[in-house]
Amino acid sequence: MTEPSAQPDHYLVQHVREALAQDPRVGELHVEVTVTADRVFLTGSVPTEERRDVIADVVRELLPRHQVSNHVTVESITGTPDVERLG
């Protein structure tokens, strides 16, 4: 079997996205993934630090030879609701 890191980047991007969707620790479909020869860039936002960190863990497990640049931000939802009158 071919090492994942030996595959063309084109497929690696989708393999990373699938791992983030399917790994029960993550279940995340909304992280953007960019793969270069030796690095994986992750962007997007999640609600907790725990989720941000485990996303990078999953990618490191899948591509141990790549350096993971985790730019996913933690955004907690606060504030008051917008109120809209319809009609």
Added chain:
Amino acid sequence: MIRIAAVGDLHFGPDLRGAFRPHLASLAEVADVLLLAGDLTRVGDPDEAVVLAEELRDPPVPIVAVLGNHDYHSDREDEVGKVLEESGVRVLEGEGVVLDVGGARLGVAGSKGFGGGFAGACGSDFGEPEMKAFVGHTRDVAAGLERALRALDTDVRIALMHYAPIDQTLQGERAEIFPFLGSYLLGEAVDRAGATLALHGHAHRGIEKGVTPGGVPVRNVAQPVIRRPFNVYCLEDGRAIG
């Protein structure tokens, strides 16, 4: 006037314990009901639903929900729904509920919905059995939503979904994935049966506001879109369209 609080895509898990509970305290001051537009959990683990149920316990207003694709991921959607129902959340799939809200009757018809795409760029009930099953599921849930809406003899009727009934509220998402974000069959069901307002989630990069071809206002209440604990929509009694 009926005040509808709505949000979708809470994606709850143990790490969000305590995150939603504080917002319930002021809910009764601004809304008469809270509607949850699916993706209540992260991966559909009933333990995640337990955490959310604890957040929503003893609500100051009725809570009505539909499930989303994340809630189906562990093939335990029935358990997820049961946990929430036992905590007092009404979970709808192809059915409706009638609530007495300050003397007015509010009807909510709910369905997860499904994908398939939008008129002119959508899957067809044609070819392999897998493709027929895909489109057939959308037809089934859209028909369930339409039946549930038609059965509501109420002053105000809300169509609550997870998947999108129109493509306007998907603007910002990549067009290539529109068929996985919603279906025109849902919008057609809403327009045929008539509704005051249609709510959905699912499209995190979409926009909040749109309207069906038949004139029913649509709001994408996915939390990453509204960036609030929930938004509130105020509706005049009896302003049903259709």
